[in-house]
Amino acid sequence: MDAQLVAFTGVAAGMVAMPGADFTVVVRNALVSRRAGIACALGIAGGLLLHTALAVAGVAAVLAAVPALFRTLQLLGGAYVLYLGLSTLRSTRRPGPETGAVAGAGTGSGAVTGTGPGPGVATGDGPGPGARPLRQGFVTNALNPKAPVTFLSLLPQFVPAGSPAMPRTLLLALIVVVLALVWFPVVALLVDRLGRWLRGPRALRAVSGVTGSALTVLGLVLVLEPLRG
Incomplete structure (x- = not known):
């Protein structure tokens, strides 16, 4: 058994499961419907x-070497997470008989808008079922510049000396993706x-308030961190 591979899988599992923006966005969408989540x-x-792909292509090294580019991407990612958080919080303050209802719950036919009649309400607009939640998940993760830098700094530590770096790096990176898919x-x-x-x-309003607050705080941290630097 490859001890390094087992150790990396444990470390990667902890990193994937750690609550953060990805986790919160999934919860936010899963409250709409199973399909959205x-x-x-x-x-x-x-x-x-x-x-x-970017880490293997060496873009992660560029991000690490050019602090201004890293900070710009971090600001964009933080702004997007902050937008999701504020839109969720705003939706919880809209009164009405349908507040707290989830249109299309269990059908997966809606998309999270954050601007509908109630917190996290799914509506039928958008290019297709699940398109907007899919885009939210992708953008939230893709705009996190720490991810490729983490790949760059963590993966080489689990490449055995003398073994080909490329196949091993790809294997380790795919383990992270598979863990996320699970x-x-x-x-x-x-x-x-x-x-x-x-x-x-009541529960939906409370959960939406918690997820909205978490996303807002995470967004603020991501935005303020590069500004402090």
Whole structure:
């Protein structure tokens, strides 16, 4: 058994499961419907695939060597996460008899807008079922400039001396993607399973408030961190 591979899998699993913007966006979408949550999870995995390709192509090294570019991407990513958080918080303050209702719950026919009649309400606009949650997951992960730098700094530590670097690096990166493909859909399914309680008017307002606040705080941290530097 490859001890380094086992050790890396454990480290990568902890990194993937750590609550953050990806986790919160999946929960936010899974409250709309199972399909929305899984679509968002797949979008996150797509973002990780992009980071894998960029790391292998050497773009991660460029990000590490050019602080201004890194800070610019960090600001863009933070601004997007902040936008998601504020839109979620804004939706929880819209009164009305349908507040807390989830249109299309269980059907997966809507997309998260954050601007509908209630918190996290799904509507039928958008290019197709799951398109907007998929895009949210992808953009949230893809605009995180720390991910490719993490790939660049972490993966070489688990490449045995004297072995070809490229095949091993690709294997390690794919392990991260596979872990994400397992973890985030599981989170979406668990949230959907608890939907009968979480989608009640009061519970949905509370959960939307928590996820919106978490995204807002994460966005502010991401935005302020490069500005402090």
